[in-house]
Amino acid sequence: MLNSNKIVIVLPAYNASLTLEKTIRAIPDLADVVIVVDDHSADDTFHLASNLGVDRVIRHERNLGYGGNQKTCYREALAMDADIILMLHPDYQYSPQMIPAMCAAIAYGEYDVSLGSRILGKGAVKGGMPLYKYFFNRVLTLVQNILINQKLSEYHTGFRAYRADVLRNISFESNSNDFVFDNELLCQILKKGYRVCEVSCPTRYDDASSSINFSRSVVYGLGVLRVSLSYLLDSWGLYRSKLFRNP
Ligand SMILES: Nc1nc2c(ncn2[C@@H]2O[C@H](COP(=O)(O)OP(=O)(O)O)[C@@H](O)[C@H]2O)c(=O)[nH]1
Ligand SMILES: [Mg+2]
Numbered sequence: 633m634l635n636s637n638k639i640v641i642v643l644p645a646y647n648a649s650l651t652l653e654k655t656i657r658a659i660p661d662l663a664d665v666v667i668v669v670d671d672h673s674a675d676d677t678f679h680l681a682s683n684l685g686v687d688r689v690i691r692h693e694r695n696l697g698y699g700g701n702q703k704t705c706y707r708e709a710l711a712m713d714a715d716i717i718l719m720l721h722p723d724y725q726y727s728p729q730m731i732p733a734m735c736a737a738i739a740y741g742e743y744d745v746s747l748g749s750r751i752l753g754k755g756a757v758k759g760g761m762p763l764y765k766y767f768f769n770r771v772l773t774l775v776q777n778i779l780i781n782q783k784l785s786e787y788h789t790g791f792r793a794y795r796a797d798v799l800r801n802i803s804f805e806s807n808s809n810d811f812v813f814d815n816e817l818l819c820q821i822l823k824k825g826y827r828v829c830e831v832s833c834p835t836r837y838d839d840a841s842s843s844i845n846f847s848r849s850v851v852y853g854l855g856v857l858r859v860s861l862s863y864l865l866d867s868w869g870l871y872r873s874k875l876f877r878n879p
Contacts, residue, residue, distance in 0.1 A: 633664060634732070634739040640665045640714035641731070642705035644698060648722035649675040650840040655720065656684050658728040662735065667708050668722070671701040677722075688712075699813025706799050715739075718793040723841040726750075726791035730833045734793045737829050744798050744826040747784070747818075748791030748833035760837030768849065772856050779860040780822060780867075785830055787818055787856070798826055806874065811844065812855030816875055819863050823876045 633639065641663045645652060652668070659666060667688045668681040672695040681689040690704060702719065709717040716738050718731060726748055734746040750756045751773070757766050773786050792814075798821060807816045821828065837843065844852065865871035 634662050634716070634735050637715035637735070637739040638664045638713065639716045639718065639735055639739075640667065640709040640712055641718050641720055642702075642709055643668045643720050643722045644671065644701035644705050645669060645673065645677050645681065645722045646671045646695075646698070646701065647673045647675045648677050649673070649680050651724040652677060652680055652722045653684060655722045655724045655728060656681075656686065658724075659720070660729065660731055662732055665709075665712055665714070667705060667712075669701050669704045669708070671695050671697070697809040698811050699807055700809035702813055703805055703807075703809075706804060710796060710799060714796045716793055717796055717799060719790065721790045724838075725836055725841045726789075727834050730791070730831060731793075733831050734791070737831065738793055738795050742827070743829040744795045745818075745821055745828045746793040747786075747789050747828065747830045749785045749789055749830040750833060750835040751785040752830055752832040755834050759835040760841075761835060762837065762843070764846070765849065768853055772853055776856065776860045780819065780863045782822055784828070787815055789833075790814065791833055792818075794821075795826075798824075803877070808855070810855070811848065811852045812859065815852075815856045815859050819859050820875060823863065823866070 645668050665687045668686050670678040670691045672692045678691045716735050737743040737746040769786055769788050776787050802820045807813045862873040866873045866876050
């Protein structure tokens with residue numbers, strides 16, 4: 633609880649057995665509920681999560697992908713009447729210690745969405761972010777800021793907190809099941825004019841952290857460009873993208 637807000641932390645997990653325990657143990661005690669969704673991992677993520685005292689552990693019958701995993705996460709969190717829903721990756725890449733700062737921005741009414749940014753500050757490459765990822769992150773962010781007229785330091789972080797009502801008011805169920813889900817959701821949020829803040833967050837890429845490979849990063853990058861162009865054309869009234877229609 634924070635300022636009477638029920639806080640639900642969701643971890644979309646896939647082959648996360650090496651880092652799951654460390655991540656969960658580092659979650660500060662303001663979390664009311666912790667949910668792990670295992671996207672049909674090949675390792676023992678599910679049993680590990682079940683033995684860690686997590687409040688709810690769900691295993692997909694088949695692998696749905698990162699976006700599909702988040703859909704289950706948010707559906708469950710909303711069904712539990714969360715006030716704030718925070719997504720944390722189970723690969724210990726983002727610091728769970730920053731969760732209170734991110735939730736406070738929402739719990740005390742100033743913002744609707746809070747992003748943990750690896751790019752604000754100078755730690756990303758020092759923390760081990762591969763140089764090509766850093767480069768693409770900066771270029772895609774520049775292009776997106778121009779196309780959708782925003783001023784964010786990055787659109788690609790997987791450390792995010794949402795006021796639950798934001799997720800109730802966006803039709804995220806029809807978004808992609810792949811990595812571009814995150815980008816679609818953030819653009820939908822910006823389109824609706826929600827207040828978004830960024831909190832600087834350390835990042836760690838060590839051997840145990842999962843990492844999307846180069847070819848999947850390229851597919852993701854092209855998806856991001858498609859979403860940004862849809863945003864722009866929708867703003868100009870030239871193309872009615874279903875991404876930006878209400879539920
Ligand atoms: N559900 C699901 N999640 C995945 C898959 N591949 C990666 N992930 C998760 O997506 C998140 C981001 O991927 P990651 O490889 O860490 O990307 P990076 O941090 O940008 O290098 C991690 O928490 C992974 O566990 C997948 O095929 N399915
Ligand atoms: Mg990662």
